[in-house]
Amino acid sequence: MRASVASKLRSLRTAGRPALRTRGAPEPWTAPRLIAWTAILVALAESAWLLYPSVRARVLSLEETPAVRGYRLAAGIGCFSCHGPGGNGGTKNPGSEEGEVPAFGEQTQMMYVKGEQDLREYILDGAPRRKREDADYRTKMEAAALRMPAYRPFLSASQVEDLVAFLRATSGQIAPDEALAARGAERAAELGCFACHGPLGAGGVSNPGSFKGYIPGFWGGDFDELVRDDGELRQWIAEGGIPRISEHPIGRIFVRRQVIKMPAFGHGHVQSPEDIDALMAYLRWIRAGSWKSLTRVAAGG
Structure with a gap:
């Protein structure tokens, strides 16, 4: 009888208390908890995807040659709007002798450029000094709708060299003798x-x-x-x-x-x-x- 009463008293004391879990037992996977963890995993995956290019650039040795930098710079400062996509020509130039803006490749440069210094002066001043001082050349340029701009105020010395590297690489004039x-x-x-x-x-x-x-x-x-x-x-x-x-x-x-x-x-x-x-x-x-x-x-x- 006493044992029965004691048992009932213990039952009354524990009534309403939350059930105790064994230490270390996992919590049940309720729907809200599952949604929360899914959102966290998606966010982590998205962050990893967005960070991958910058992490790759830090961890791996990514190459960028002067010619590649020159190509990207040429695209950024508007060279291809006149010289055509990639410098391949095709842009019409009414009033000019050629009828279009010259390309950079297919050995076209040899018709206008004597060497690297000419390229630098074309980039910086719109034309080499020897041509700018030629009255006939100035008359021809004034008749053309599109004229080569002078980029001197906008480019650093290293940027000019990158552009020269790109122009030389794409010229079609560099070939082996063997x-x-x-x-x-x-x-x-x-x-x-x-x-x-x-x-x-x-x-x-x-x-x-x-x-x-x-x-x-x-x-x-x-x-x-x-x-x-x-x-x-x-x-x-x-x-x-x-x-x-x-x-x-x-x-x-x-x-x-x-x-x-x-x-x-x-x-x-x-x-x-x-x-x-x-x-x-x-x-x-x-x-x-x-x-x-x-x-x-x-x-x-």
Whole structure:
């Protein structure tokens, strides 16, 4: 009887108290709690996605050659509004002798420019001093609807050099003398290599989804990371990739998801294996930097 009364008293004391959980037991997943955690995870994922480009830029060694900087600067200061997209010409210029604004490429520069100093003066003052002092030249320029502006008040010395680097790279005047490499230069132009890899392989063309966010060029460390020897270079050209990257657990993810993919030129796009030899010789010529001496020679022409 006493035991029964005691039991009832204990029941009365604990009545209305919340049930005690065992320490460490997880809380039940209620709908509001599930929604809250889902929102947190979505916010974290969104933050990671937004921060990825800046984090990538800090962690990875992103390349930007002077020619790439010059290209972006040219786009930013309005050069392509007159000289055409990418400096490829086509903008009409009523009243001028040519009928249109000259392009930067296809060796057009040789008709107007004697060397790098001429390029600098075109950029800074609208024309080289020797032309500005020529009365006939001034008359021709006054008759044209579009005239080259003077950017001297708006550009730093380093920006001018970046523009010169871009103009030289895209000029079409820098080519190897050695026969095999020269043939490779012709094939590279025919296959459209520079549309993706930049003028003279300067790189910098955006490629969403790729490891570094752009298509690598031929000038710097990106090339060294992707091409360890001639065997890999041949595979890149012929097959559009190499197993070292396409079969890597992380590398293959970027290879699959990048928007622009390297074509496999060995599958019906080159005439013979010798064409690949020529392309390799041309790339090695670019890597050797011989074209830089050609730029200096042109400056003294």
